[in-house]
Amino acid sequence: MLGRVVPGVTTPVVAVINFQQNRNMATLKAISIRLKSVKNIQKITQSMKMVSAAKYTRAERDLKAARPYGEGAVQFYERAEVTPPEDDPKQLYVAMTSDRGLCGAVHTGVSKVIRTRLAEPGAENIKVICVGDKSRGILQRLYSKHIISVCQEIGRLPPTFQDACKIAGAILTSGYEFASGKIVYNKFKSVVSYQQSDLPLFSQKAVENAPKLTIYDSLDADVIQSYMEFSLASMLFYALKEGACSEQSSRMTAMDNASKNAGEMIDKLTLTFNRTRQAVITRELIEIISGAAALD
Amino acid sequence: MTAWRQAGLNYINYSNIAAKVLRRALKPELRTEALKRDESHVRITPWANGRPAHLQQADK
Numbered sequence: 001m002l003g004r005v006v007p008g009v010t011t012p013v014v015a016v017i018n019f020q021q022n023r024n025m026a027t028l029k030a031i032s033i034r035l036k037s038v039k040n041i042q043k044i045t046q047s048m049k050m051v052s053a054a055k056y057t058r059a060e061r062d063l064k065a066a067r068p069y070g071e072g073a074v075q076f077y078e079r080a081e082v083t084p085p086e087d088d089p090k091q092l093y094v095a096m097t098s099d100r101g102l103c104g105a106v107h108t109g110v111s112k113v114i115r116t117r118l119a120e121p122g123a124e125n126i127k128v129i130c131v132g133d134k135s136r137g138i139l140q141r142l143y144s145k146h147i148i149s150v151c152q153e154i155g156r157l158p159p160t161f162q163d164a165c166k167i168a169g170a171i172l173t174s175g176y177e178f179a180s181g182k183i184v185y186n187k188f189k190s191v192v193s194y195q196q197s198d199l200p201l202f203s204q205k206a207v208e209n210a211p212k213l214t215i216y217d218s219l220d221a222d223v224i225q226s227y228m229e230f231s232l233a234s235m236l237f238y239a240l241k242e243g244a245c246s247e248q249s250s251r252m253t254a255m256d257n258a259s260k261n262a263g264e265m266i267d268k269l270t271l272t273f274n275r276t277r278q279a280v281i282t283r284e285l286i287e288i289i290s291g292a293a294a295l296d
Numbered sequence: 297m298t299a300w301r302q303a304g305l306n307y308i309n310y311s312n313i314a315a316k317v318l319r320r321a322l323k324p325e326l327r328t329e330a331l332k333r334d335e336s337h338v339r340i341t342p343w344a345n346g347r348p349a350h351l352q353q354a355d356k
Contacts, residue, residue: 144346152339162336165308170340172306222297226307233308 028276035269042262048102049255055158056191056248062158063188063245070238073231074199082202082210084180089125092171092181092201093117094236095139096243097132098155103251106186106243107134109196113184118143127176131167131240148174159244164237172229179203185239186246192253194246199235204228 084091093114097107114128115138128146130136132154139147149170154163181201186194207213207224300310319330342349 140346144343147343147346150341150343150348152341153337157335157337160333160336162312162334163338165312166336166338166340168308169306170342172308174342222301229307230311 028273028280031269031273031276035266035273038262038265038269042259042266045255045258045262049252049259052103052248052251052255056245056252059158059241059245059248060188063241066238066241069234070199070242073235073238076227076231077200077202077207079212079215080207080210081212082200082207084202085206085209088179088203088205089122090176090178090180091126092129092176092178093126094129094167094171094181094183094201094239095131095135096183096185096239097130097135098243098247099133099152100155100247100251101134102254103247104254106194106247106250107132108138110184110186110243111135111138113196113198114139115143118146127178129167129171129174148176154240155244155247159237159240161233161237164233164240167236168229168233171232177203179206183235183239185243188242188245188249191249194250197242199239201232201235202228 095110095114097110101107111134114135117123118126118128118139123146126146127148128139128143129149129151130139130147131151133150133152136147136150151167151170178201180203182198183201184196184198187197188194204221204225207228208221213219305313316334319327319334322330
């Protein structure tokens with residue numbers, strides 16, 4: 001029994017010694033390799049920050065022009081006091097994200113809003129359209145049955161109205177007759193902040209039954225249908241622009257932080273590198289001197 | 297019902313065709329800029345039963 005216990009006790013001790021030796025004996029070469037790789041990473045994050053800063057200024061300019069599209073569409077629903085019909089629970093959620101990562105919590109925020117909604121009761125009547133690969137990646141594992149469409153190639157170039165038209169066309173031709181819904185997106189507030197927000201979607205029936213629709217003149221079913229289609233496209237366009245702008249600003253902050261952290265690491269590693277070099281020199285000197293002393 | 301809706305277009309298609317024609321009618325120096333707004337790279341994959349629809353067809 002003693003024979004069994006002893007190796008059990010000694011092995012961890014040996015492991016600790018090895019570990020400590022590795023820590024202390026970190027060779028100069030190992031440190032310099034590490035230092036070089038961290039420096040390269042810093043270079044990459046820095047240039048990514050520059051790129052997204054340039055993209056951000058453009059996205060913000062575009063967003064200003066796109067704002068009336070979304071606000072106008074939402075105003076109509078508010079003025080007409082459109083409410084989702086209570087007898088039809090079918091809902092559609094559009095998750096506005098993009099294909100690109102490394103930008104903080106932009107995509108997880110949007111996906112989380114939808115995930116919490118899908119975890120609540122009544123989720124079986126909800127269908128989701130994922131715009132961008134990131135939301136698909138997050139939602140696919142648990143809620144893949146709810147996804148009816150995935151849109152890819154978002155975020156490489158600034159979104160255009162054509163993109164919004166394609167997505168709107170996909171929603172209209174998907175064959176899913178939703179009564180109400182939401183476009184979940186990141187609303188851009190300032191360079192350092194964004195917030196998950198949503199735009200309402202309604203079916204044509206809900207709009208026709210709106211109590212205050214009479215404040216608008218000369219509406220017939222055809223005009224309403226056309227307007228609904230156009231407002232869907234313009235709201236998607238607005239949400240895409242808001243999302244792109246928040247994403248770039250968030251990526252800028254994320255990459256700035258990453259460069260800062262890499263800088264700290266570089267400082268620490270340089271210090272260890274110099275200290276180790278000094279130690280190696282001292283040790284060699286001692287060896288030489290003691291060797292010489294032994295000869296005397 | 298309007299003629300374009302009878303032909304199976306919705307308002308988005310209709311207005312896009314109108315926009316495309318208008319862009320082509322612009323003067324050359326303005327046209328190149330305007331044509332950039334006509335591009336779209338989005339790909340849309342329909343999903344059913346938790347998988348992309350085209351993969352399901354491949355399974356069968």
